[in-house]
Amino acid sequence: MTAKTIMVQGTASHVGKSVLVAALCRIFYRDGYRVAPYKSQNMALNSFVTRDGGEMGRAQVVQAEASGREPSVDMNPILLKPTGHASSQVIVLGRPVGNKCAQEYHREYAQEAWIKACEALERLRAENDIVVIEGAGSPAEVNLQETEIVNMRVARQAQAPVLLAADIDKGGALASVVGTLELISPRDRDRVAGVIINKFRGDLKLFQPAVDFLEAKISKPVLGVVPYFQGFRVQEEDTVSEETMRRSSGEADRDVEIAVIHLPHISNFTDFDPLEDEPDVHLRYVGRGTPLGRPDLVIVPGSKNTIEDLAYLKRSGLAERICALSREGVPVVGICGGFQILGRELNDPLHTESSIPHLEGLGLLDISTTFAREKITTQVEARACGPGHLLERARDLTVTGYEIHMGVTRTGSEVVPAFEVIKRLGEEVSLWDGAARPDGLAWGTYIHGVFDTASFRRSIINSLRQRKGLPPLDETASLSAWEQRQRDYDRLGEVVRGSLDMEKIYSLLGLPPR
Structure with a gap:
């Protein structure tokens, strides 16, 4: 063929x-x-x-x-x-x-x-x-x-x-x-x-x-x-779309407000598409010149240049504001590079990612990260096991996702694992992932796509609702991110099929339309 x-x-x-x-x-x-x-x-x-x-x-x-x-x-x-x-x-x-x-x-x-x-x-x-x-x-x-x-x-x-x-x-x-x-x-x-x-x-x-x-x-x-x-x-290729930025800059008109920090080298921001699709969530991207306000949850996302982005957070004043919100009881979550940023320090002695060899982190988690040349790329399945209001509600729920990172993170005595990885590259394992404070108001993970799983995502949002005195929504009503994408691909195909001369396109291919 x-x-x-x-x-x-x-x-x-x-x-x-x-x-x-x-x-x-x-x-x-x-x-x-x-x-x-x-x-x-x-x-x-x-x-x-x-x-x-x-x-x-x-x-x-x-x-x-x-x-x-x-x-x-x-x-x-x-x-x-x-x-x-x-x-x-x-x-x-x-x-x-x-x-x-x-x-x-x-x-x-x-x-x-x-x-x-x-x-x-x-x-x-x-x-x-x-x-x-x-x-x-x-x-x-x-x-x-x-x-x-x-x-x-x-x-x-x-x-x-x-x-x-x-x-x-x-x-x-x-x-x-x-x-x-x-x-x-x-x-x-x-x-x-x-x-x-x-x-x-x-x-x-x-x-x-x-x-x-x-x-x-x-x-x-x-x-x-x-x-x-x-x-x-349909998920964006490389940048948060202008349409998404316009939506996120509007007035918060839903029950739960989640702020994602728009880092200069933000990566894998598609992690947060499922949150934006939830009917009761207003998701905002916050960058330089954008007020952080007082959201119900702050997420620090992945980054391709983690130390440089941490330096940006400090220069812009966002680091100080995130830490202040954390002291006030606002939950803060880090994904991959964001998880590393929440720690006590970042070290890059080999200049793997940056020309900056060392920088103190936000200090919200008792962890330290050192970058190495070896890159970890793996699909994983994990179960939530962390403490505190957000993760306890999700305890034992299974999530699937993938890891892409070059840092090795060591945990201190003031944190416990946020997840247990139970499968990696299709093989059964038992490995700890991420870290969480005992109060559960700051935690992080290396798992991208952690919010794709509908039950886990809904559990986290319902915990935020409960903190505000709002009743939870049905945890079985949400579609998985994969199911939602499949629906959107069908709708995309229908719109484009109706807009293009498909008979001509099949003729260019030398194939009969079906």
């Missing part, structure tokens, strides 16, 4: 390429085809750990789920995780190979990465009917065209027709399409089979003259105008 291929590229970053790929994957999956996503190189802080312990970009995990497939590192063979200015940790086929500056990567490593990426693509093509490929940024970045391994070079390698997506919500969509086609080579221009106008708001009939003009100007068809999605969520 050699899969047919089709590729979605964009006129710029954040035009909706990853969501359109997820939508096409869902459509092909629902039509009975065996389909897989592919992005040769992804730069993102949101990542995931596969069943066998490989790390890959979260966007390709979303696309895999939309395809009805188990995520595989072949779907994202090269992952770049920014660590600082013009420097990234390079992860190849799920395993870190070191930190590289941009110049070193493009000049010295890109060719080796390209070979790995091509091998991964061929493995996917051998196992599927269709591979839907995602580009990155724009193919018109002329300074990168000779060394790029993620846009037109991939399209040529895969012999894939290209759908060029433009974001009309930000304005300038027609100009960006015309400019992109003007700046790429004639052979690559010929490979562009059509245009998708994405994130449209308004009356489509009023927009039709613009569509007619664009088609005449570029001599290519507009294959669809996709509306701005509302009423459902």
